[in-house]
Each structure stands twice: as C-alpha cells, then as structure tokens.
Amino acid sequence: MAAAPITIESADDPRIAEFRAIRERDLTGRQNRFIAEGTVVLRMLAEAHATRRGFEAEKILLLRNRAEGVAAILARVPDDVPVYVAEADVLDGIVGFHLHRGVLALGRRIPGSENLLDSLAERALVLVGCGISNHDNAGSMFRNAAAFNADAIFLDETSCDPLYRKAMRVSVGSVLSVPYQRSSSALDILIALTERGFDIWTLSPRGKTDIRAIKPSDRMALVVGTEGDGLPEAVLARFKSARIPQSVRLDSLNVATATGIALFAMASAADRL
Amino acid sequence: MAAAPITIESADDPRIAEFRAIRERDLTGRQNRFIAEGTVVLRMLAEAHATRRGFEAEKILLLRNRAEGVAAILARVPDDVPVYVAEADVLDGIVGFHLHRGVLALGRRIPGSENLLDSLAERALVLVGCGISNHDNAGSMFRNAAAFNADAIFLDETSCDPLYRKAMRVSVGSVLSVPYQRSSSALDILIALTERGFDIWTLSPRGKTDIRAIKPSDRMALVVGTEGDGLPEAVLARFKSARIPQSVRLDSLNVATATGIALFAMASAADRL
Numbered sequence: 003m004a005a006a007p008i009t010i011e012s013a014d015d016p017r018i019a020e021f022r023a024i025r026e027r028d029l030t031g032r033q034n035r036f037i038a039e040g041t042v043v044l045r046m047l048a049e050a051h052a053t054r055r056g057f058e059a060e061k062i063l064l065l066r067n068r069a070e071g072v073a074a075i076l077a078r079v080p081d082d083v084p085v086y087v088a089e090a091d092v093l094d095g096i097v098g099f100h101l102h103r104g105v106l107a108l109g110r111r112i113p114g115s116e117n118l119l120d121s122l123a124e125r126a127l128v129l130v131g132c133g134i135s136n137h138d139n140a141g142s143m144f145r146n147a148a149a150f151n152a153d154a155i156f157l158d159e160t161s162c163d164p165l166y167r168k169a170m171r172v173s174v175g176s177v178l179s180v181p182y183q184r185s186s187s188a189l190d191i192l193i194a195l196t197e198r199g200f201d202i203w204t205l206s207p208r209g210k211t212d213i214r215a216i217k218p219s220d221r222m223a224l225v226v227g228t229e230g231d232g233l234p235e236a237v238l239a240r241f242k243s244a245r246i247p248q249s250v251r252l253d254s255l256n257v258a259t260a261t262g263i264a265l266f267a268m269a270s271a272a273d274r275l
Numbered sequence: 276m277a278a279a280p281i282t283i284e285s286a287d288d289p290r291i292a293e294f295r296a297i298r299e300r301d302l303t304g305r306q307n308r309f310i311a312e313g314t315v316v317l318r319m320l321a322e323a324h325a326t327r328r329g330f331e332a333e334k335i336l337l338l339r340n341r342a343e344g345v346a347a348i349l350a351r352v353p354d355d356v357p358v359y360v361a362e363a364d365v366l367d368g369i370v371g372f373h374l375h376r377g378v379l380a381l382g383r384r385i386p387g388s389e390n391l392l393d394s395l396a397e398r399a400l401v402l403v404g405c406g407i408s409n410h411d412n413a414g415s416m417f418r419n420a421a422a423f424n425a426d427a428i429f430l431d432e433t434s435c436d437p438l439y440r441k442a443m444r445v446s447v448g449s450v451l452s453v454p455y456q457r458s459s460s461a462l463d464i465l466i467a468l469t470e471r472g473f474d475i476w477t478l479s480p481r482g483k484t485d486i487r488a489i490k491p492s493d494r495m496a497l498v499v500g501t502e503g504d505g506l507p508e509a510v511l512a513r514f515k516s517a518r519i520p521q522s523v524r525l526d527s528l529n530v531a532t533a534t535g536i537a538l539f540a541m542a543s544a545a546d547r548l
Contacts, residue, residue, distance in 0.1 A: 142529060149521040149528050172529075179524070214543060246539065247548040248422040251452070255422050255535065256415060256445075262532035263539050266519065270487060275520040 004062070004076035007069055010088040013095035018086055020108045021063050023098040024167060034111035035060070036165035038175070040103045041072055046175035047109050048078040057178055058110050059083050065093050065104025072105060109178075111165060118154055118183045119194055122221070126153040127269060128195070129261065130225040132188035132233055134161040141172025142258030143226070148176035150265040151274055156191045156223075157184040188225070188237055195223050202241040204233050205264050207254045209245030213264050216244055218271040224264050229257050277335070277349035280342055283361040286368035291359055293381045294336050296371040297440060307384035308333070309438035311448070313376045314345055319448035320382050321351040330451055331383050332356050338366050338377025345378060382451075384438060391427055391456045392467055395494075399426040400542060401468070402534065403498040405461035405506055407434040414445025415531030416499070421449035423538040424547055429464045430457040461498070461510055468496050475514040477506055478537050480527045482518030486537050489517055491544040497537050502530050 010018055024037055038047045038059075050057040059079055064072065066087045076085060094100050122128065129147050134140045140162050147155055155164075161184060162169065164177045192202050200221040205213075225241070227233035246255065246263050254260065269275045283291055297310055311320045311332075323330040332352055337345065339360045349358060367373050395401065402420050407413045413435050420428055428437075434457060435442065437450045465475050473494040478486075498514070500506035519528065519536050527533065542548045 142532065145529060146532060148524060151522050249424050251421060256418060256531070258529070259415065259419060259532050259535035262528065263536050266536050 004079040004083060004085050005081045007064070007085045007087045009066075010063070010086045010092060010096075013092055017084070018061070018063055018088075018096055020061070021096050021106055025098055034113065034165065036109050036111070036170055037167045038107040038109050039105065039167070039171055041075070041105050043170065043175035043178070044072060044105050044107050045075045046178045047107055048075050050178050051080070051083075052078045056112050056114055056181075058112060060108045060110055061086065062108075063088065063093070063096070063106040065090060065101070068104040118156075118181055119198060121181075122153055122198070125220045125272070126200075126222075127265070127272060127274065128152060128154045128156060128200070128223045129265065130188065130191055130195070130223055131155065131157045131161050132225065132227045132237065133158065133231065134226070134228065134257070136228075137162055137166045137168040138172050139257050140164050140166070141169035141177070143261050144169070144173035144176035144180050144182075146258065146262040146265055147180045148173075149262070150269045152180065152265060152269075155180055155182040156195075157182065158188040158191060159185055188234070189240075192223070192225065192237065192241060203268070204238055204241050204243045205246070205260060206232055206238060206243050207245055207248070209243035211242065211244045213244045213246050213267045216268065216271055218268075218273070222268055222272060224261070224268055226257055226261050226264070229254060277352040277356060277358050278354045280337070280358045280360045282339075283336070283359045283365060283369075286365055290357070291334070291336055291361075291369055293334070294369050294379055297379075298371055307386065307438065309382050309384070309443055310440045311380040311382050312378065312440070312444055314348070314378050316443065316448035316451070317345060317378050317380050318348045319451045320380055321348050323451050324353070324356075325351045329385050329387055329454075331385060333381045333383055334359065335381075336361065336366070336369070336379040338363060338374070341377040391429075391454055392471060394454075395426055395471070398493045398545070399473075399495075400538070400545060400547065401425060401427045401429060401473070401496045402538065403461065403464055403468070403496055404428065404430045404434050405498060405500045405510065406431065406504065407499070407501065407530070409501075410435055410439045410441040411445050412530050413437050413439070414442035414450070416534050417442070417446035417449035417453050417455075419531065419535040419538055420453045421446075422535070423542045425453065425538060425542075428453055428455040429468075430455065431461040431464060432458055461507070462513075465496070465498065465510065465514060476541070477511055477514050477516045478519070478533060479505055479511060479516050480518055480521070482516035484515065484517045486517045486519050486540045489541065489544055491541075491546070495541055495545060497534070497541055499530055499534050499537070502527060
C-alpha cells in the first residue's frame with residue numbers, strides 16, 4: 003500500500019526536483035533513472051516493482067484529481083515510495099508545459115545480476131537493434147516486441163537508452179516488460195547469439211530472402227539498423243539477410259513498421275502466434 | 276527550368292512570409308497549401324508539378340549552400356516558380372528554429388475534377404482511415420500505402436488533413452504520390468466502396484478473421500481507426516473484420532504499424548508483392 007499523498011504547493015519544492023522541466027532535460031544516464039508518464043506506464047512500473055522484475059518506483063507525482071483514479075495502482079506500490087499531489091497550475095509549473103495526463107513517476111532500473119544471453123529459453127525470438135538513435139523508433143521496437151512475444155531485445159551501444167522519456171512513452175511501457183540489454187557492438191552481440199545457436203536474420207531492403215519465406219528455427223534473431231544508413235557492411239556480409247517485398251518507388255519503410263512486419267512474419271513462421 | 280535564385284536578406288521579407296514560424300502555425304486549410312521539407316519531398320513535389328499530378332510548387336526557399344545540391348530538381352520546376360535563397364541565420368530567423376536540412380517549398384494541392392472512387396482499377400487495394408487525427412499516424416499510413424502499392428487512401432472528415440507539415444514529413448512525401456480523398460463519414464465511404472465491388476475488411480484487435488487467412492479478392496479495402504477508440508460500432512457491425520494475432524498482454528499495436536502489417540498481409544494475399 004502506498005504512502006498517504008503529500009501536497010506540493012510550489013514548483014520549487016525540492017522533493018519533486020526530478021520532475022522539473024522534464025521536456026528540456028532527461029534524467030536517463032544518471033543512475034538508470036527515468037520518468038514514467040500516464041496510467042498505463044505507472045501500472046507497469048508498479049507491477050514490475052511489486053514483483054521485483056528489475057525496476058523500482060522512487061517517487062510518484064499526480065494531479066490531485068487523478069489520485070483517486072489510480073488508487074488501485076498505488077495500492078501495489080510499497081509505502082516507502084512517496085506520493086506527491088499538486089493542483090494543475092503547480093504541476094504545469096513543475097514540468098514546464100501543460101501535462102493533461104497528470105500522472106508521473108520517477109523510476110529506476112536495477113541492472114540484473116544474471117546474463118540475459120544465457121537466460122533465454124530453448125525456443126526464443128529476439129530483436130537486435132543497431133544504431134537505433136531515434137527515441138521514437140526505439141520505443142516502437144519495444145512495443146512491437148511486446149506485441150509479438152519476442153523474448154528479449156539487444157541494443158548495441160550506439161543505440162539510444164530506451165529509458166529516455168520519449169522512448170518509454172512511445173513503448174507504452176513495454177521497456178518495463180521486455181527484457182533488454184544495451185552494450186557492446188552489434189557484431190559482438192550477433193557472434194554471442196550465434197554461439198548460442200541463434201539463426202541470425204538481418205533486415206534490409208536488399209536482403210536475399212523474402213521475409214515470408216524464411217525457414218523457422220528454434221532460436222531466431224532479427225537484426226535491424228537505422229533508416230538512413232542501414233546495417234554496417236561487416237554485419238550484412240556475415241549473416242543471412244531478409245527483405246520485406248515492397249514498391250520499388252520507395253526507399254524503405256519506417257524502421258518501426260519494418261520491425262513490426264518482420265517480427266510478425268518470423269513469429270508466424272515459428273508458429274508462435 | 277527554375278527561375279534564377281533571389282537572395283533574401285531579412286526574415287521580414289514579405290516574399291517568404293508563408294515560411295515564417297512554420298512550427299507554430301500551419302498553412303493547411305488555407306487554399307490547400309502546404310509546406311514541403313527536405314530534398315526527397317521537394318523532388319516529389321517537382322515531379323508532381325511537372326507531370327500535372329494534382330500538386331504545384333508555388334515558391335521554394337533554400338539555404339544558400341544547398342542550392343547547388345538540388346539543381347537537378349529545380350531544373351524540373353517551371354520558371355514562374357520563384358526560388359529564394361538565404362544564409363543560415365536568415366533562414367533560421369524565418370522558420371523560427373534551426374533548419375538543418377535547408378530545403379523548403381510552399382506547395383498547393385489542386386483538387387481533381389474526376390471522382391477518385393470511380394477512377395480505381397479493376398484490381399485495387401485501398402486504405403480507409405477513420406478518425407486518424409494524429410499527424411504522425413496519418414503520415415505513416417501514406418508511407419505504408421506507398422510501400423505496399425495501395426491504389427488510394429480515403430480519409431473520413433474527422434481525420435486530419437494529410438497536408439499538415441508533420442504528416443507530409445512523416446509520409447516522406449507519399450502524400451504527394453498516393454491518390455487520396457478526405458471527405459464525408461467512414462460509413463458513407465465504405466458504402467460507396469461496397470457499391471463498387473470492394474470487399475471491406477475492418478481492422479480491430481477483436482476482428483473475427485486472422486489477417487493471415489483473409490480470402491483475397493480483386494477489390495479490397497482495409498479500414499483502420501484510432502488506437503484509443505478504434506472503429507465505431509456502426510462500422511464494425513456492418514463489415515467483415517480482421518485481426519493481427521498478438522500478445523494478450525498488450526492492448527494493440529500502434530495504428531501505423533498495424534496498418535503496415537495488414538496492408539502487407541493483404542497485398543501478399545492478393546499476390547501484389
């Protein structure tokens with residue numbers, strides 16, 4: 003059960019300093035902290051916290067008239083997590099714009115002790131992102147991975163941190179539910195996956211195999227790059243490649259949509275949907 | 276061949292007034308005018324203008340050092356279309372932010388005299404959007420329609436105008452290449468399509484037929500609604516429905532991704548890809 007709400011009357015109150023001007027700055031990179039927005043994401047954060055799945059809520063800030071609506075969610079949050087409430091003018095003063103949803107939390111990721119690579123099931127579908135620097139695209143990849151039951155996401159170190167506010171929001175909280183790891187180079191990730199029996203499928207407009215015709219296997223990895231540059235040659239040259247057939251007029255689909263289509267095709271091929 | 280470039284030295288110059296503070300206001304709704312940004316969209320606008328496909332460039336504004344790079348595109352633009360160039364500080368002063376791409380045009384849509392409904396081919400795949408008010412989603416729908424060779428898009432009157440700056444940008448200019456019409460209610464559009472022999476497939480997380488199992492026909496329409504509210508009951512009750520199989524944990528895919536997956540599945544079923 004959450005703590006009794008504490009009223010905040012000034013945007014300068016130091017207790018809610020982390021929520022100040024959230025559009026202009028971003029807490030990520032500072033001790034794995036992030037901002038969760040909206041009821042759906044708050045619910046996922048509360049569940050992850052309650053079930054010790056790698057994330058904790060540190061503090062919650064609500065528009066006063068939203069507190070009752072999220073009471074059931076707050077009931078899942080331990081009572082050492084402070085809950086602050088504010089009127090609309092104070093809340094807007096804190097965050098720096100009109101926050102019509104009125105539900106915010108400061109969360110923290112707790113890096114796991116186990117190795118994600120070695121914790122994957124015998125039958126697994128994973129997504130690997132290379133150079134995904136756009137926060138929207140990173141968030142969409144998590145949302146798609148959750149929709150099609152992917153088991154994990156691996157991001158190379160040139161991809162953005164999915165804890166960024168916009169990525170988290172676009173993922174509709176899926177960053178909190180799909181296990182992920184962000185480190186090293188795409189090539190190192192793919193070699194490690196290969197060593198663990200994964201069939202690697204890079205996605206590219208010039209891929210050799212029609213995505214509708216790839217041969218399913220127990221362990222499959224889909225690898226996607228940025229829209230502009232695509233995947234590095236060192237990656238494309240070394241692994242099997244797949245393409246989504248499409249109009250010759252257009253360069254390529256948006257990476258989020260392409261990832262969704264390819265994951266859907268692979269999950270279908272593997273009889274996972 | 277385009278006109279000789281005219282140098283703009285002040286952000287207050289009335290000749291480039293339409294480009295002023297483009298983020299804050301939007302020209303759309305005013306005589307079907309719109310802002311085209313970037314080299315790719317400028318090229319599509321120039322082609323549409325040169326080949327009289329429903330769009331005209333009215334004026335072009337370039338960062339001076341970008342003019343040479345788009346010379347081949349400008350060569351396709353008639354010489355009564357003025358081309359303005361400005362240094363970076365002047366250009367940023369005009370648009371109100373740092374415009375790193377440095378390529379802008381003011382375009383105009385010329386409503387066609389022919390009826391889009393009656394101009395469709397015997398074999399056709401069309402997309403119908405209902406209540407697509409988000410500019411990103413509208414733009415993505417055009418991009419996906421272009422990628423999978425859809426023949427036309429019909430938007431109901433509650434959907435946003437795809438000429439909006441952000442929709443145009445996200446579509447990567449596909450708003451200029453995929454024929455569309457925005458008018459009346461979704462139900463009226465669907466009745467008109469039915470009368471013309473179209474099989475109507477509404478897309479919903481609770482749709483009856485797995486999207487991978489729909490029976491192809493010569494004329495097919497895919498109908499998508501907003502993420503939150505979905506399609507109105509009056510529409511869902513009257514037509515066949517399809518679903519994209521997905522995790523039970525998640526409410527639904529982003530409408531842009533869902534549209535991409537469904538169009539891909541339908542174009543595949545109809546052997547169009």
